[in-house]
Amino acid sequence: xxxxxxIRTRREHVRNARKTRDEIRALQLHxxxxxxxxxxxxSPYYRQIIDERRIDPANATPADFPVLTKADFLQNFDAIVTxxxxxxxxIHEFLRDSHDERARFRGKYYVVHSxxxxxxxxxxxxxxxxxARGAAHALRIxxxxxxxxxxxxxxxxxxxxxxxxxxNSTQTWPLSLLYKLAVFDIGDPVAGVxxxxxxxxxxxxxxxxxxxxxxxxxxxxxxxxxxxRWIQGSGEAPTAVQRAAIQxxxxxxxxxxxxxxxxxxxxxxxxxxxxxxxLEDDLIFETNPDHVLVTNLFNYTAPLIRYRMSDLLxxxxxxxxxxxxxxxTEVVGRGELVAFLKNRHGADDILLPFQITELFEVNVxxxxxxxxxxxxxxxxxxxxxxxxxxxxxxxxxxxEASLRATLDRKEMTNVQxxxxxxxxLPRDPSGKxxxxxxxxx
Numbered sequence: 001x002x003x004x005x006x007i008r009t010r011r012e013h014v015r016n017a018r019k020t021r022d023e024i025r026a027l028q029l030h031x032x033x034x035x036x037x038x039x040x041x042x043s044p045y046y047r048q049i050i051d052e053r054r055i056d057p058a059n060a061t062p063a064d065f066p067v068l069t070k071a072d073f074l075q076n077f078d079a080i081v082t083x084x085x086x087x088x089x090x091i092h093e094f095l096r097d098s099h100d101e102r103a104r105f106r107g108k109y110y111v112v113h114s115x116x117x118x119x120x121x122x123x124x125x126x127x128x129x130x131x132a133r134g135a136a137h138a139l140r141i142x143x144x145x146x147x148x149x150x151x152x153x154x155x156x157x158x159x160x161x162x163x164x165x166x167x168n169s170t171q172t173w174p175l176s177l178l179y180k181l182a183v184f185d186i187g188d189p190v191a192g193v194x195x196x197x198x199x200x201x202x203x204x205x206x207x208x209x210x211x212x213x214x215x216x217x218x219x220x221x222x223x224x225x226x227x228x229r230w231i232q233g234s235g236e237a238p239t240a241v242q243r244a245a246i247q248x249x250x251x252x253x254x255x256x257x258x259x260x261x262x263x264x265x266x267x268x269x270x271x272x273x274x275x276x277x278x279l280e281d282d283l284i285f286e287t288n289p290d291h292v293l294v295t296n297l298f299n300y301t302a303p304l305i306r307y308r309m310s311d312l313l314x315x316x317x318x319x320x321x322x323x324x325x326x327x328x329t330e331v332v333g334r335g336e337l338v339a340f341l342k343n344r345h346g347a348d349d350i351l352l353p354f355q356i357t358e359l360f361e362v363n364v365x366x367x368x369x370x371x372x373x374x375x376x377x378x379x380x381x382x383x384x385x386x387x388x389x390x391x392x393x394x395x396x397x398x399x400e401a402s403l404r405a406t407l408d409r410k411e412m413t414n415v416q417x418x419x420x421x422x423x424x425l426p427r428d429p430s431g432k433x434x435x436x437x438x439x440x441x
Contacts, residue, residue, distance in 0.1 A: 001128060001131055001132050001135060001169050001172050001175075002127075002128040002129045002131070002132040003132070003172075003174070003175075005128070005129045005132035005133060006132040006133075006135060006136050006139075009132060009133045009136035010136050010139050010140075012281070013136060013137070013139075013140050013281065016281040016324075017140075017322075017323055017324070019324050020324055021324045023324070024280055024281055024324050024325065027281060028280065028281070028284050028297065029061070031282075031297040031298075032060065032061070032062065032284065032295065032297060033057055033058060033059075033060055035297055035300065035303060035305075036050070036055070036057040036060045036305075037057045038082065038300050038303070039082065039303045039305075040057055042082035042083075042084075043079065043080055043081070043082050043303060044079040045076050045079035045080040046080070046303060046305070049065060049066065053065075062284055062286065062293075062295045062305060062306050065305045065306050066306065067293060067306050067308050068304060068305060068306055068307045068308065069307075069308045070122055070307075070308070073122070073304070073307070074088070074122060077302070080302055080303065081125065081301060081302045082300060082301055082302070082303065083301060086105075086106075086109070086125065086301075090105075091105060091111055091123060091125065094111060095111065095113055095123065095159075095160060098160065099158075101157070101158050101159060101160060101164055101165075101168060102168050105125065108127070108128060109125050109126065109127060109128075109301065110125070110126040110127075110128070110130075110131045110165060111123060111124075111125050111126075111160055112124055112126075112160050112161060112162040112165050112261050113159065113160055113161060113261065114161075114260070114261040114262075122261060122262070123261065124162075124261050124262050124299075124302060125301050125302050126264075126299060126301060126302075127300065127301045129300075130298060130299045130300060130301055131165075131169070133282065133298035134263075134264030134265060134282075134298060134299070135166055135169055135264070135265075137264070137265035137268075137279055137282070138166060138265060140268075140279075141232070141255060141257060141265070141268045141270075142204070142230060142232065142255070144178050148177065148178060148179065148180055149178065149179050149180070149203045149204055150179075150180045150182070150200060150201060150202045150203045150204065151167065151170060151179050151180065151181050151182070151202060151203070151204040151206065152181075152182050152183075152184065152197055152200055152202035152204065152205050152206065152228075153167040153181065153182070153183045153184070153206045153207065154184045154186065154193060154197075154205070154206070154207035154208075154211050154212070154215065155183075155185075155186055155206075155207050155208060155211065155235070156185065156186060156187075156355075157183045157184065157185035157186075157187075158185070161261075162259065162260070162261050162264060163206075163234060163235060163259070164183070166264075167181055167183060167206070168181070168183075182196065182200045182202070184196055184197065186207075186208075186211055186350075186352055186355065187355065187406060187409050187410060188409070188410070189343065189349070189409075189410055189411045190214060190218065190347065190348075190349050191223075191345075191347070193215075194215075194218050194223050194224045197215070197224060197226050198224065198225055198226060201226060201227075202226060202228050203228055203229045203230070204228060204229070204230045204232065205226070205228040205230070205231050205232070205250070206231075206232045206233070206234075207233060208233060208234070208235045208236050208352065209233040209235075209236050209237070209238035209239070209242045209243075209246075209256075210236060210242070210338045210350055210352065211350070211352070212231060212233050212242070212246050212254075213241075213242040213245050213246060214348070214349070214350055215249075216245045216246045216248070216249035216250065217245070217249075217348065219249040219250060220245075220248075220249045226250075227250075228250060228252060229252060230252065230253075230255060231246055231247070231250055231252055231253070231254050231255065232254075232255040232257060233246075233254065233255070233256055233257065234256075234257035234258070234259045235259065237330070238254070238256055238330075243256075253270060253271045254271075255268060255269070255270050256268065256269040256270075256276065256330055258276060258278075260309070262294075262296070262304055262307060262309075263283060263294055263296050263299075263304070263307075265279065266278065266279060266283060266294070267279055267328070269330050272320070272322070273320065273322055273327075274319065274320050274327075275316045275318070275327040275328060275329060275330065276327065276328050276329070276330045277322070277323045277325045277326070277327055278313070278325050278326045278327075278328060279325065280325045280326060281325075282296075282297050282298045283295065283296060283297060284297065285313065285326065286306070287313045287315065287328075289312075290310075290312065291308055291309060291310050291311070291312075292308075292309050292311050292312075292313050293306045293307065293308055293309075294306075294307050294309060295307070313328045313329075314328055314329045315327070315328055316328055316329050338350050338351070338352055338353075338436060339351035339352075339369055339371055339377065339436050340371075340374065341374055341375065341377075341412055341415055342374045342375050342412075342414070342415075343410060343411045343412045343414065343415075344411050344412065344413050344414040345411065349410055349411075349412065351369075351406070351407070351410070351412075351436075353435035353436055355406055356369055356379070356403065356435055356436075363383055363384045363387060363391065363392070363395040364381050364382070364383060364384070364395065364399065365382050365383070365384055366381070366382040366424075366425050366433060367379065367380070367381045367382070367425075367435070368380050368381075368425045368426075368433065368434065368435060368436075368437060369435060369436045369437070370437055370438050371436065371437070371438050372438070375414055375415050375416060376415065376416040376417075377415065377416070377417060377418075378417075378418050378419070378420055379399070379400070379403060379417065379418070379419045379420070380419075380420050380421075380422045380425060381396070381399060381419065381420075381421055381422070382421070382422060382423070382424060382425060383395060383396075383421055392421065396419055396421060399419055400417065400418075400419040403417060403419070404417055
């Protein structure tokens with residue numbers, strides 16, 4: 001991480017908290033126009049848009065640009081990225097071959113991949129300075145204090161998801177003086193995770209709401225015995241039941257962090273905020289009834305202007321005025337159904353959407369796990385058109401073997417699994433393809 005940029009950004013964030021709403025809007029435009037100038041000079045994709053639409057960078061606004069979907073981004077990545085030596089093929093090769101979660105692409109770029117909860121996995125690339133500007137928001141959510149904090153991260157412990165990347169960044173000097181990190185993998189049996197947490201005694205406990213709710217269950221019944229001072233969840237929208245269970249079990253407030261691969265930390269909610277603040281000094285949000293358009297003001301490596309996300313953000317009146325940012329309700333439309341299962345010991349455990357999405361290959365275009373009982377499921381996949389019978393059959397065998405191995409690692413050898421090819425998959429009323437459906441209560 002580029003530490004001088006982290007410090008400068010942190011200082012800027014402290015100043016921004018004292019600004020007015022009008023001053024934040026002016027800051028957004030200033031940053032946006034600087035980004036447009038950079039994109040015009042270094043991104044063929046945006047240069048063409050600017051020329052075709054006759055956009056003046058000195059007076060540009062996000063509305064001058066077209067909406068950018070995930071499909072658009074992935075299809076045009078080589079022309080969007082501002083480093084001409086970076087290609088989508090090279091990044092895919094890096095993600096496929098990298099076995100060190102702290103490795104950087106070409107030794108300098110942070111590459112992170114999404115969970116693929118919408119049925120399509122994506123990725124994003126950040127320079128060291130981009131990454132530091134995004135990571136600085138974590139210091140606004142949970143400011144450093146005297147003494148070293150023990151941070152436990154219960155999520156995915158390998159690969160390059162953004163949450164793991166930020167957690168690992170705390171182990172670079174001098175942040176390593178402030179934080180001691182222990183990472184626990186959601187692919188491991190929960191009994192081993194509980195044992196490790198009891199030994200580590202975290203002061204900060206981080207993970208997905210679903211995994212934290214699972215730990216709350218263990219804490220409530222006495223297997224887990226930890227006393228964190230902060231509980232922080234991200235990656236999913238917490239349900240009211242999850243939040244209540246977590247806070248009751250651990251006796252501390254729950255901090256909800258709104259984040260994603262493409263924009264890093266986007267907002268946060270604490271009990272004292274009475275809602276979620278959107279981090280508008282580094283992001284521009286255009287809310288719509290069924291989606292939101294987000295313009296990233298700090299990533300100069302792969303610019304995202306008016307990037308479309310299916311998140312549902314509902315504005316909320318701000319009565320506490322802690323920050324000069326837009327406040328929304330905490331109900332953002334990113335919650336995925338989790339596969340709740342019983343392992344061979346009869347204990348509760350879970351399978352998260354990205355544990356399914358990480359198994360797939362180029363021959364699979366869509367996928368969906370249909371839960372039938374707490375110990376049986378069907379993985380339905382849509383294969384790439386035009387495959388011959390042998391290639392299709394080989395892909396199906398590999399997929400089943402990979403998911404079977406994931407289940408067995410979590411001691412779910414009792415779970416019955418079948419894999420079936422289908423022509424298409426059902427979508428919810430909003431049109432979103434859910435990764436897990438029909439999960440038993």
